Amino acid sequence: MRALLLPLAIAATSVAADIPLDKRLSGYEFMSRETRALQDDEATGPAVFALLDGEALWKPCAGCHGDAASSMNGVAARYPRFVVSKNAVLNLEQRINACRTDKLKAAAFAYESKELLALTAYVGRQSRGVPIAITLDEKTRPVLEQGRKLFFRRQGQLNLACAQCHDERWGKKLAGSTIPQAHPTGYPIYRLEWQGMGSLERRLRNCLSGVRAEPYAYGSPELVSLELYLMWRARGMPLETPAVRP
């Protein structure tokens, strides 16, 4: 009987801390008017060169996938997801690299390389406005639960959990910046602080070093599970890729 009750109790506490679905806000809502204008500027926004690079990098992919505007529409909104050929949950960057190595017999792009960010941004761009839809099944659920555990786990020298800022203190200030709700609606993003493009994993590693924890490696199961949890947490919210963030 106790064994039955315990998981229920854990589920109940984590649900209580979640932001209600109708109270969720994209990071866009926390930005200044000027930064919003940068994201809204489709023709000359700061991410435009990444999109142009991505369009050029798409050429070999078009052999199978054809026109990205139709074949990639909605794809980015479904990642991370379980990929049968790899028997693992992959994020979009890993999926693109798996396609490159397995189908194109080309070298994988390095994490955070200009090429991988550009191609991911270009693929993500085709899903702009599409609601995030994560598939929950027996393959993804354990990964999601691991991500949820990490989100609520205190870590680092500052002994902080993601949830303490992003669930409990969103809208308040951390130094000069407003704490957003951590909904990854627009990755890869052009971040003004970086003066360039970066992935969700880069952002997560930023936060981890911010609480003085050792950041998980790029592509590690920990980061992918956190990505999956965060995308599930943002389910139904429209994708903004490539977003601009301060």
Next chain:
Amino acid sequence: MARVVVSMQPTAKRGDVIEIRTLAAHPMETGFRHSQTGELLPRDIITRLTCTYNGVEVFRADLAQAVAANPLVIFTTVATESGTLEFRWTGDNDYIATHTAQLTVV
């Protein structure tokens, strides 16, 4: 490869003020920074952007070290006649980028 993006309306009414948005991919290295090993990074910036409208210069900007990377320059001109707008960015290390855009005035 110098890359630039220009965004403007393709048609306008005679006498309209039209907005032209230009973006150039460029690091705009100031010449004041040092590398991790301590050497001074040489200056590498765009120094000038000009726009000619049917051969007549309508806009010129001198850019300096304080301008951010990938400079976005937005300016306006009056649509007087149909024709070609030519944009030309020049800078350090023989940097040249050009772009032409057509404007139809009705």
